[in-house]
Amino acid sequence: MAIGVLALLGFQLVDSAFIARLGTAPLAAQSYTFPLTFLIIGIQVGLGIAIAALISRALGAGEARRARRLGSLVLGLGGLVIGLLAITLWLAQQAIFSRLGAGPESLALIRDYWGPQLLAAWFGAVLYFGYSLCRAHGDTRLPGKLMVITSLINLLLDPLLIFGVGPWAGLGLPGAAWATVVAFGSGGLILWPRLRRADWLGRSGLLLEARRSALPFAGIAGPAMVSQLMPPLAAMLAISVVSQLGETAVAAWGLASRLETLSLMLVLALTMSLPPWLGRCYGAGDWAQIRRLMRLAAKAVVAWQLLLGLVMAAAAPWVAQGLSGNPEIRDDLALLIRFLLPSYALLGLCMIVVSAGNALGWPLRAMLMSAARLFICYLPCLWLGMLAGGLTGLAMGAALGNLLAGLLAWQLYRITRQG
Template sequence: MHLSTDSPQSLGRTLWRQTWPMAIGVLSLLGFQLVDSAFIARLGTAPLAAQSFTFPLSFLIIGVQVGMGIAIAALISRALGAGEEQRARRLGSLVLLLGAAAIAVLAVVLWLVQTPVFRLLGADASALAEIADYWGPQLLASWVGALVYFGYSLFRAHGDTTFPGTMMVLTSLVNLCLDPLLIFGIGPWPGLGLPGAAWATVIAFAAGLVLLARRLASRNWLAGEGLSGELRTSGGAFAGVAGPAMIGQLMPPLSAMLAVSVVAQLGQTAVAAWGLGSRLETVSLMVVLAMTMSLPPWLGRCYGAGDWVQVQRLMRLALRVVVIWQLGLGLVMALLAPWIAGLLAGNPEIRGELAILIRFLLPSYAALGVCMLVVSAGNALGWPMRAMLMSAARLFICYLPCLWLGITLVGGMTGLAAGAALGNVLAGLLAWWWFNKVMSRPKRQYAGRNIS
């Protein structure tokens, strides 16, 4: 994709075509997770708090799969940009096989260590009992979801964002239909309660996996031969991208664990509100998340072709869109905070604390979006270590220290929310400075590199 001569209007239209299917897909996928939590909130504070305790470990699995997905998109798009189609096919097959095995091993480990880990996060005996029934099917849902995600990454690497976006919508609709049936039951059939939400997700992702396998079978994007040789040849390059990317993606779960352990000191109601706020965060960042999926393959092809002028134009446009969209959305949602909290939470105490989180955090996601986009671009453009360090700085220099300051100086949910918002703003400013510094000398960065 070599588009340096395109007008700004043409570039914007192309970015829109690449991003909108993923935005709709991300909205539907994250929307059903938010609705999951809203349904569970109707079961009571205890089940919602139990689900909230599992979020950091669920994000751990997502971090590994996203890190591998970044490597898929980066290496395959670079190979395609350099005209190496056979290599792209071998890479696609390798990642599907290795990804499935890696996530399965991680899921087993998380099952075995669940009790001590959740105790460290602050879960009491009643929460542990709720989690015990939920965690098994949730891990299964995470594994099936990871397989689907790896398949989506192949489509994105080949420039097809429409099919993954459509599949996200479809699986979300299946999950939404199954949620009330499996959580609350119907007629003479009793509901499963909290585990019902996880089983609904398992079924939805399994249906998506079947359709994905059928579509992949019709595409000539995989290879059955030469995989061991490709593994020896590209294993280092894959680890060089996937390793830092996974470490960068694993930092948010670690940060989330630390944050949840702090929130747990404020009580079960605060944990429940924080869990709903986390779900709302991901939904509100749908455009940013869609761009982190649609933009890196495009940037990777520009990288493979040595087209740095196009890289700069794409990033400036994408960052402008992110800031305008997220700031506008955040301000509107902050104004509507009491009504949004009322829709998501049944408990008045949870509603009040969730409204505080919305008012402080949602506008700050404009800065967080800048940081997320810069980190994603860094992985696509051959700077995985710098992207990892940027992720570390966001969490451990900006976010967590500001969280501590907020609780120490202000206290309660207000201090927590204000500190988190300040951390997001500082991270966005830091990412913007780093991006401008690095992109001021792109030719020197590119000189002497190969695309592996």
């Protein structure tokens, strides 16, 4: 899963790196769309958490037929929910992006980009639900391989569709979105026959299963989606703060956001692969194994993220130059890297605790942990830092918020575990 996440998030960073070559304005326009893209991802991840939790618990309890019925239900309903959300975001784009601080030039660029990007988001969400089904059944290899394959397809298509080839001038900013549509669509064509051959989908008794599982599913998916929707909301508020520092700061912040998700690849892989394992232990009542898994995950996350953060901070000027190719954006991005990357050691710890809470029957507590991370620790420090010291203060405030969030989450986990 770590390899797959690296590939998947890597191509998102590659998208931004190619777009940066188009200029500051297209990169800033793409950066304004990140919070809404994260909104879609938040809902799909919340649904995916519920999928993995319920199916892994059913398998742990020996209910294989129920697991197949749940697989069919959540795939269909999940695709419907994301489709309705995409249509809503398309219709409301002018009002939303204007509120986020996008000017006329950015709005014009976003208008051409947002349609194919929403289509790509829907393909990606449905594919993600299939990955969740695989992980619930203990198969992390196939999702990992498909993430690599789709990333390679996107990497090959990006320069062709963005910049063109020969006499064809290319599509510019929308080309990045169309490359993602083709990549995710190709992944779906590979995945769905595999799901049918594995007999992980049920056809009979779906209506009765929907009635039986509606409340348990909502009990997990509801708080999980609220938890996952908080980061996009926080991202919207954060980018509205950053926009006060100018278009260059917004562009640098957008690249830093892409780099953040890529640098958290191990954490994200654990948030995908650890909950089904914990869910099976939960279904079997094996709390000793749960505690061992949590300790191991915490040690791995803190050690890896701290090492990676320090290396990236030391190499910040060269990393920023490689990603942006623009002297104005480069300096701002290097500053953000130096402060933010090392702080992800404790941010990752917080993310592990939240994902574990959903698998262990503490969805409401996990939601409260997410709220505390963003609205008590992160955003206040970010805003106060910006007021005190511009972009430097903003970077320091964001780093401090991440550190406080990790410490608070682990302390809450210890209290909950003992309780």
